[in-house]
Amino acid sequence: MSANQLASEPSFTTDSNLDLEADVLVIGGGPAGAWAAYNAAASGARVILVDKGYCGSSGATASGGTSVWYVGNPEQRETAMASREALGGFLSERDWMERVLDLTHANLHQLGNWGYPFPSDQQGQPYYRSLQQGAEYMRLMRKQIKKAGVQILDHSPALELLVDQTGAVAGAKGIRRQAGGRWTVRAGAVVIATGGCAFLSKALGCNVLTGDGYLMAAEAGAEISSESSHTFNPQEVIQATQAEVLPYNRNLFRTEQGLSDSLERLHSLWREIRHSAAPTDSQTLAAREAAAMVATARWMYTSAQARTETRGMHKHQDYPQQDANQQYRLISGGLDKVWAKPEQEIVNKELVAL
Numbered sequence: 001m002s003a004n005q006l007a008s009e010p011s012f013t014t015d016s017n018l019d020l021e022a023d024v025l026v027i028g029g030g031p032a033g034a035w036a037a038y039n040a041a042a043s044g045a046r047v048i049l050v051d052k053g054y055c056g057s058s059g060a061t062a063s064g065g066t067s068v069w070y071v072g073n074p075e076q077r078e079t080a081m082a083s084r085e086a087l088g089g090f091l092s093e094r095d096w097m098e099r100v101l102d103l104t105h106a107n108l109h110q111l112g113n114w115g116y117p118f119p120s121d122q123q124g125q126p127y128y129r130s131l132q133q134g135a136e137y138m139r140l141m142r143k144q145i146k147k148a149g150v151q152i153l154d155h156s157p158a159l160e161l162l163v164d165q166t167g168a169v170a171g172a173k174g175i176r177r178q179a180g181g182r183w184t185v186r187a188g189a190v191v192i193a194t195g196g197c198a199f200l201s202k203a204l205g206c207n208v209l210t211g212d213g214y215l216m217a218a219e220a221g222a223e224i225s226s227e228s229s230h231t232f233n234p235q236e237v238i239q240a241t242q243a244e245v246l247p248y249n250r251n252l253f254r255t256e257q258g259l260s261d262s263l264e265r266l267h268s269l270w271r272e273i274r275h276s277a278a279p280t281d282s283q284t285l286a287a288r289e290a291a292a293m294v295a296t297a298r299w300m301y302t303s304a305q306a307r308t309e310t311r312g313m314h315k316h317q318d319y320p321q322q323d324a325n326q327q328y329r330l331i332s333g334g335l336d337k338v339w340a341k342p343e344q345e346i347v348n349k350e351l352v353a354l
Helices: 031-042 060-064 074-087 094-114 134-147 212-219 234-245 256-273 281-306 343-353
Strands: 018-027 047-050 151-153 158-163 169-175 182-192 330-333 339-342
Touching: 018 031, 018 151, 018 169, 031 047, 031 134, 031 182, 047 182, 060 134, 074 094, 094 134, 134 151, 158 182, 158 212, 158 281, 182 212, 212 281, 234 256, 234 281, 256 281, 281 330, 281 339, 339 343
Parallel strands: 018 047, 018 182, 047 151
Antiparallel strands: 158 169, 169 182, 330 339
């Protein structure tokens, strides 16, 4: 086990192991990962995409489709961006919003050229604002990225990032759930497109969204002592985490006391599993998912505790009003000691370091 990984890896015979190299490694095979892989390959890069499930059918979009932010009329952009700013608590950046609109416009028209069956509006024009046929969308994306030369490793969840001697991320490694063995990909660039964390809430297609990418990114370069011989039951950890994040009275309607109580239990849970291993090799993936969910919940609630106001989807019962002095994004991180700080503090610190 490396110094940067929480749970142990299973042992496999070398006959089933893969050791590969690429210019770009994409972790995750949903829309974001598929588009990243396609564009990198179209630019001439050697690309490998690894997916926890089957790229083209796993994930929320393939299961239920998705809505998209498409504004076809340039004159309507200002109104559209102003509306989204309000919904997001005025924490959005116009530069990013404009870039999203530009790429969405280009990519949806590209999908149409590839043959995606967009419905027609009342004027008989393609209706681009919804990708309701998620299965068809992702089937088409798989076809296009393979056509572009992307190598796909299905049922191959990533467990940790590789870091070179300078501290830069230089690839990743994981397991091959169906073929058996493990894989290692060394790459000049790594794109983490593993989605968010739905805490195994049984939302349609979200069973693969367990915060794995968050944990891998946080572990990269972290100094972590070696594991002990203590083992834990992943399912028990998952259930304990769900008890803190799924109830509406804890996560939707937040209070100072509720956040403090949940964090106390989550921190205790993290200490329990921090240097532990899965009880069996077959449970390694479940152990990583459990650890990622605990870590994500701690970052989420630490950020919520730092925002003493109500803004966007953050509803704080003790602070029901929006505070103009808190119109900034929060950055959170840390493994054993979790922190949350205003984004500008991080930027200023980096500028001073330069």
